[in-house]
Amino acid sequence: MLNYSSASERNRVPIADFLIPLLHEKSVVDVLEIGSGSGQQALYFSQCYVAMKQALLGAGVFADNFASKASNSASKASNSASKASNSASKDRQVLNWQCTEMPENLPSLRQNLQGSGLKAPFELNVQACWPTINVDLLYSSNTLHIMSWLQVQAFFAGADSVVKSGGFLAVYGPFRYNGAFTSQSNAEFDHILRQHNSASGIRDFEQVNLLARKARFSLFADYDLPANNRLLVWQKVGLEVSHG
Numbered sequence: 001m002l003n004y005s006s007a008s009e010r011n012r013v014p015i016a017d018f019l020i021p022l023l024h025e026k027s028v029v030d031v032l033e034i035g036s037g038s039g040q041q042a043l044y045f046s047q048c049y050v051a052m053k054q055a056l057l058g059a060g061v062f063a064d065n066f067a068s069k070a071s072n073s074a075s076k077a078s079n080s081a082s083k084a085s086n087s088a089s090k091d092r093q094v095l096n097w098q099c100t101e102m103p104e105n106l107p108s109l110r111q112n113l114q115g116s117g118l119k120a121p122f123e124l125n126v127q128a129c130w131p132t133i134n135v136d137l138l139y140s141s142n143t144l145h146i147m148s149w150l151q152v153q154a155f156f157a158g159a160d161s162v163v164k165s166g167g168f169l170a171v172y173g174p175f176r177y178n179g180a181f182t183s184q185s186n187a188e189f190d191h192i193l194r195q196h197n198s199a200s201g202i203r204d205f206e207q208v209n210l211l212a213r214k215a216r217f218s219l220f221a222d223y224d225l226p227a228n229n230r231l232l233v234w235q236k237v238g239l240e241v242s243h244g
């Protein structure tokens, strides 16, 4: 695999523990990922999603039988039948995970995803043009502390433009809370990031959340993940969230 990241290999498992059930529960089908890197996470999440659907389909044999029997019998059973068949069709949904990258990382990502069944990735710099699409989830991992603050702002504006009303925005990485790092290792990481590029750095949760609210997202969950990282999930509510 080109551009392999051992950090991505480690953190994909705890992220999947929260993300994959959410994808199923909320009927998330179309996903756009920003800054996919090697594509390791996209590949892994897609495999986890298929495995989970297969497990559910196995367990759903009863629901299928029940649905067809009930629809042939008394009309009072029709509600249960349609619920069961809705749940069975939900279990068959496929995940359409679309990776993107900056131009310099696109060739390696493209090569890594070849033959995987995932769509070919495309170029997306958050500060340039965003595609005119509607997705159920915009996902990005370990990118906000790499981007400049202007790029982070562009990220949230772009999220507003592509995520459907009721859809989700999920961001993984380290964040500061109440102006403080959550660990000494994050403080050291921030120092290294800023030495490398003065525009980079670990972002304040409160400032990022404010950008999300301006982009019409409301905080849905803030998961505490290993190695002092978070998985922040917002839901698109349609109107700008009030600041009170």
Ligand SMILES: C[S@@+](CC[C@H](N)C(=O)[O-])C[C@H]1O[C@@H](n2cnc3c(N)ncnc32)[C@H](O)[C@@H]1O
Pocket (backbone or CB within 6 Å): 005, 007, 008, 034, 035, 036, 037, 038, 041, 101, 102, 105, 124, 125, 126, 127, 140, 141, 142, 143, 146, 147, 151
């Ligand atoms: C630390 S890597 C994370 C890669 C991958 N998401 C992961 O978790 O392994 C940061 C990624 O952000 C991308 N990135 C940086 N600036 C960007 C921008 N302005 N627009 C889109 N992606 C950007 C980089 O190309 C890089 O792949």
